[in-house]
Amino acid sequence: MPRGQRERGRAPQGAPAPRSPRAESVRRIATERAPERGSLLEILHAVMAEHGWVADEDVLQVADVLNLSVAEVHGVVSFYHDFRRTPPPAHEVAVCRAEACQAVGAAALYAAAQQRFGKRVDVGVREIFCFGNCALGPTASLDGVLRGRVTEADLAHAEQEWSR
Ligand code: FES
Structure with missing residues (x-):
């Protein structure tokens, strides 16, 4: 099959993948607070307030917006007990x-x-x-x-x- 036909209808390589509503929300939170000093903790608290917990997906988004490694953000999330890593109980x-x-x-x-x-x-x-x-x-x-x-x-x- 010619290359052009096989790739028709697919997103071009390098195009950003569509984001979930939660990912968009976390990116908005992170982007709004990124210029603040100590913004990582502020962002994580805001994510907690908005979503009730910090998902793996949230860590990826925050790291991307702040230009930090995923390990850096994950390290902060796991260090503080206030940041839930699972959905809260009822x-x-x-x-x-x-x-x-x-x-x-x-x-x-x-x-x-x-x-x-x-x-x-x-x-x-x-x-x-x-x-x-x-x-x-x-x-x-x-x-x-x-x-x-x-x-x-x-x-x-x-x-x-x-x-x-
Ligand atoms: S010791 Fe302060 S509220 Fe319990």
Whole structure:
């Protein structure tokens, strides 16, 4: 088959591949913030705010816009625990494990949360080190709502709500 016929209808070599809506969004975020000092962290936080997590695809886009290596961007993403590498669960329990809350039962509350929700893929349990709500410990965030003097009964109530 002549070369011209075989290549008809195909994108010419070197043409940019079409991007997904997410890739376009991440590129827009990165491009807008690229001139800022320390822009990589700002960009990654903005990606988290927009998409809830940082996908491998996002790392490629950010590295391309900032003219960094993929390894450099991946290194920053994996160093900071705040950057999720998987989609967030539908619900989240975040228990404060800092000193003031530890003194009033945060360890037991965290263990109870892990036991109650540990096998549910739709609920994430994580530690936070101080919400600034120290006088009302143990403190936890249930789906982003800060609560003080949290008990196991509060976890059970949340589980009932989330199971509806
Ligand atoms: S120590 Fe728990 S909120 Fe500060």
